[in-house]
Amino acid sequence: MDVSVKAPAKINLTLDVLHKRADGYHELEMLMTTIDLFDRIDLTETRGGITLDSTSGFVPFDDRNLAYRAVALVKERFGIQKGIHIRIGKNIPVAAGLAGGSSDAAATLKGLNRLWDLGLTVEEMAELGLELGSDVPFCVHGGTAVARGRGEEITPVTPPPPCWVILAKPPHGVSTAEVFAAFQLDRVEERPRLDRMVESLEKRDFNGVCHELSNVLESVTLVQYPKVRRLKEKMIAFGAQGVLMSGSGPTVFGLVQKENLARRVVNGLRGFCRQVVAVRLLGGLERSPLDKKRLK
Ligand SMILES: C[C@@](CO)(OP(=O)(O)O)[C@H](O)COP(=O)(O)OP(=O)(O)OC[C@H]1O[C@@H](n2ccc(N)nc2=O)[C@H](O)[C@@H]1O
Numbered sequence: 001m002d003v004s005v006k007a008p009a010k011i012n013l014t015l016d017v018l019h020k021r022a023d024g025y026h027e028l029e030m031l032m033t034t035i036d037l038f039d040r041i042d043l044t045e046t047r048g049g050i051t052l053d054s055t056s057g058f059v060p061f062d063d064r065n066l067a068y069r070a071v072a073l074v075k076e077r078f079g080i081q082k083g084i085h086i087r088i089g090k091n092i093p094v095a096a097g098l099a100g101g102s103s104d105a106a107a108t109l110k111g112l113n114r115l116w117d118l119g120l121t122v123e124e125m126a127e128l129g130l131e132l133g134s135d136v137p138f139c140v141h142g143g144t145a146v147a148r149g150r151g152e153e154i155t156p157v158t159p160p161p162p163c164w165v166i167l168a169k170p171p172h173g174v175s176t177a178e179v180f181a182a183f184q185l186d187r188v189e190e191r192p193r194l195d196r197m198v199e200s201l202e203k204r205d206f207n208g209v210c211h212e213l214s215n216v217l218e219s220v221t222l223v224q225y226p227k228v229r230r231l232k233e234k235m236i237a238f239g240a241q242g243v244l245m246s247g248s249g250p251t252v253f254g255l256v257q258k259e260n261l262a263r264r265v266v267n268g269l270r271g272f273c274r275q276v277v278a279v280r281l282l283g284g285l286e287r288s289p290l291d292k293k294r295l296k
């Protein structure tokens with residue numbers, strides 16, 4: 001039997017680092033929302049072991065892959081002997097600040113929950129997912145939510161009003177660990193105002209959402225990679241109504257309401273950046289019957 005699950009990317013509308021914790025992680029407060037850019041995880045039951053292949057050569061094919069680690073974790077926790085072949089149809093750029101690996105892991109947990117009738121609730125899958133990475137609990141929940149702690153305290157909030165998201169990814173990836181290691185709170189010029197962002201979402205105030213976009217990790221990545229700063233400036237110049245770096249970067253996203261403006265921004269950016277795409281914001285719409293269980 002096979003299971004096929006869609007794994008959406010996320011963007012951060014706000015990201016604040018409150019302090020560094022004794023365990024080495026940072027205490028975060030961030031607002032995330034899903035976008036219409038998916039990986040596809042296909043899980044096929046085998047007699048034993050874990051194997052993986054992907055349409056992308058940029059992901060690890062062994063136990064460094066988060067989807068592989070999700071299978072290993074479930075097998076170990078539930079004492080399951082059967083094996084799994086994982087196929088990752090990769091569309092989300094790797095090491096981009098869009099949580100591709102975390103979303104693949106979350107989708108794998110959901111797929112195994114169905115395939116092996118584990119009876120796990122969303123909360124239980126999120127708890128299990130935290131063992132794989134800080135962004136996995138949000139990816140298990142999906143939609144639009146505030147994430148606190150390491151990323152595991154999830155509070156759903158009102159999704160943003162419908163709009164286009166233009167994604168521009170510079171050619172290099174960014175290491176999340178390195179960005180956090182270089183982060184200094186006293187170098188941050190502007191902190192997010194989460195209450196105002198939530199208020200703008202509740203009022204369906206698109207301009208308010210654009211105005212409140214804020215990410216303190218820009219204080220590291222924009223300095224280390226001036227290209228990312230220039231990409232932000234270009235995106236604003238071409239007419240994006242709100243612009244921010246997602247997560248630890250380096251992907252920059254722009255929000256616009258009208259399709260023709262989205263097209264104009266994409267066309268303008270193409271001369272400066274090879275990986276540019278416009279997608280719709282999801283924010284909760286991904287919970288449609290698209291995740292299909294199919295019989296062989
Ligand atoms: C920054 C964020 C924002 O959404 O996303 P990305 O840029 O990766 O998409 C996340 O917090 C990233 O989550 P994730 O990529 O799952 O991080 P993990 O694998 O758990 O951690 C990678 C490394 O980042 C640092 N880290 C991560 C989370 C956290 N709350 N504090 C940290 O200091 C740690 O050094 C850790 O070793």
Ligand SMILES: Nc1ncnc2c1ncn2[C@@H]1O[C@H](COP(=O)(O)OP(=O)(O)O)[C@@H](O)[C@H]1O
Nearest residue numbers: 064065066094095096097098099100101102104
């Ligand atoms: N399934 C996966 N997809 C993408 N990257 C993965 C995956 N599994 C492990 N990784 C590793 O995780 C790191 C972060 O990748 P990714 O999740 O795409 O970025 P980010 O954390 O910036 O959103 C990369 O270095 C990559 O090698």
